[in-house]
């Protein structure tokens with residue numbers, strides 16, 4: 641059996657791919673778990689921990705709230721600049 645040339649089952653070809661970055665630098669080609677964005681090797685089995693409870697949390701500058709606040713400030717500043725030139 642040639643594993644490279646055998647066509648994959650339709651269920652697999654339609655499956656969303658994991659896409660996690662591998663050590664080789666390419667993206668993982670494994671099918672993601674149902675309802676998840678990653679395969680079981682790349683965190684598909686784990687439940688995400690958000691905010692300060694996450695081990696990678698540092699200062700909160702990259703939380704969704706902080707990013708949204710920066711976007712809003714940027715949008716308001718742009719609006720003020722545009723209004724000043726009219």
Ligand SMILES: [Zn+2]
Pocket residue numbers: 658659660668669670678679680681682
């Ligand atoms: Zn993966």
